[in-house]
Amino acid sequence: MSHLTKSNEAFWWSLFSAGGVMAALFVPVIIFVTGFVLPFMMGDDLESQYDRMQGLITMWPTRVALFGVIFLSFFHCAHRIRHILMDFGVRWAGVALLILCYGGAVAGTVVAGVVLARF
Amino acid sequence: MPQETITLEVFRYRPEEDKQSTFQNYDVPYHEHWVVLDAINWIKDNVDGTLSYRWSCRMGVCGSCGMMINGEPKLTCAVFLKDYFPKVIRVEPLVNFPVERDLVIDMDGFMEKLKSVKPWIIRDDTDQMDQEYLQTPSQLAAYKDFSMCINCMLCYSACPVLDGDPEFIGPAALALAHRYNLDSRDKGNEQRQDIMGAEEGVWGCAFVGECTEVCPKNVNPAGAIQQAKIASTKAWYRSVLLPWGKR
Numbered sequence A: 001m002s003h004l005t006k007s008n009e010a011f012w013w014s015l016f017s018a019g020g021v022m023a024a025l026f027v028p029v030i031i032f033v034t035g036f037v038l039p040f041m042m043g044d045d046l047e048s049q050y051d052r053m054q055g056l057i058t059m060w061p062t063r064v065a066l067f068g069v070i071f072l073s074f075f076h077c078a079h080r081i082r083h084i085l086m087d088f089g090v091r092w093a094g095v096a097l098l099i100l101c102y103g104g105a106v107a108g109t110v111v112a113g114v115v116l117a118r119f
Numbered sequence B: 001m002p003q004e005t006i007t008l009e010v011f012r013y014r015p016e017e018d019k020q021s022t023f024q025n026y027d028v029p030y031h032e033h034w035v036v037l038d039a040i041n042w043i044k045d046n047v048d049g050t051l052s053y054r055w056s057c058r059m060g061v062c063g064s065c066g067m068m069i070n071g072e073p074k075l076t077c078a079v080f081l082k083d084y085f086p087k088v089i090r091v092e093p094l095v096n097f098p099v100e101r102d103l104v105i106d107m108d109g110f111m112e113k114l115k116s117v118k119p120w121i122i123r124d125d126t127d128q129m130d131q132e133y134l135q136t137p138s139q140l141a142a143y144k145d146f147s148m149c150i151n152c153m154l155c156y157s158a159c160p161v162l163d164g165d166p167e168f169i170g171p172a173a174l175a176l177a178h179r180y181n182l183d184s185r186d187k188g189n190e191q192r193q194d195i196m197g198a199e200e201g202v203w204g205c206a207f208v209g210e211c212t213e214v215c216p217k218n219v220n221p222a223g224a225i226q227q228a229k230i231a232s233t234k235a236w237y238r239s240v241l242l243p244w245g246k247r
């Protein structure tokens, strides 16, 4: 305890907590609404279902909201994996582990952004 | 009916004669109303005066009688023999601390950690120290639970982070720092931020929650650390986004 190591963990942790709220609260709601409620309400015609769902997703507010949920969930996941690995003794990997985990989240975020923008 | 007995398997280490620690078994009279500390005191008084350990109040207040009982950190004045009878009770010094002798641990490191978080009310130099600083019941309630700690160190023995990283400031000291940060009379938040926001501070905590499980005073150190993480995060963003402002 003789020395203190300055930490930027607050940044990752804030993304982790926000992502936790998304993953625990919003993702199940989205799955429930888009997977069960809407299909049941839309009747049997699969083709019109698809069109209407696409119409919903391509609205810009939906795209932005989905992007927020996906991006934060990725960072939640990355942080969790990084800490599990650290608990398993992979502390020595330090910056490499940081790049691997959060880099993965950044890559996932970029892909999600591109897919959502072009949908 | 002959007196029933219960066996205590006690950790022994006498640095001047032992190269290594050993275990010694003692048969102790079994009484339903005896706590483990009573049995250890009986050994000391009747069988082996060389056995060393700490205790004082016998009523869960002083925090000095913490030991590992069958592998779990407990106040020995608060656990009854009847909860283990007729099985053997293994008594060891608290883990995650160096052992000085028998059941006595070296708590210098803990004391240093406690002191490092400045667990006292900090005021500005300009404040009048001879005046009263009033506090409403709700201002008191904000930190009261976190102020009930008796420094028994059970949470330090329970913490898996401390097992791997002895530099971690640890549950009791972080909870105490948070207790003063929450105190409406205190102005020391900023002075404590460097240590709270360090790797060795709140960010060392993996939120396993064992500290809260074993705490005999319901201090909930794990909860205090989670709250302190939120406070530290706000301070970090302020220091990055408004580096010219006050933290």
Ligand code: SF4
Residues within 6 Å of the ligand: B148, B149, B150, B151, B152, B153, B154, B155, B156, B171, B172, B175, B211, B214, B215, B216, B217, B218, B219, B220, B221
């Ligand atoms: S927080 Fe609880 S377990 Fe930890 S030292 Fe204080 S009273 Fe003991």
Ligand code: FES
Residues within 6 Å of the ligand: B055, B056, B057, B058, B059, B060, B061, B062, B063, B064, B065, B066, B075, B076, B077, B078
């Ligand atoms: S002897 Fe004081 S707490 Fe047990």
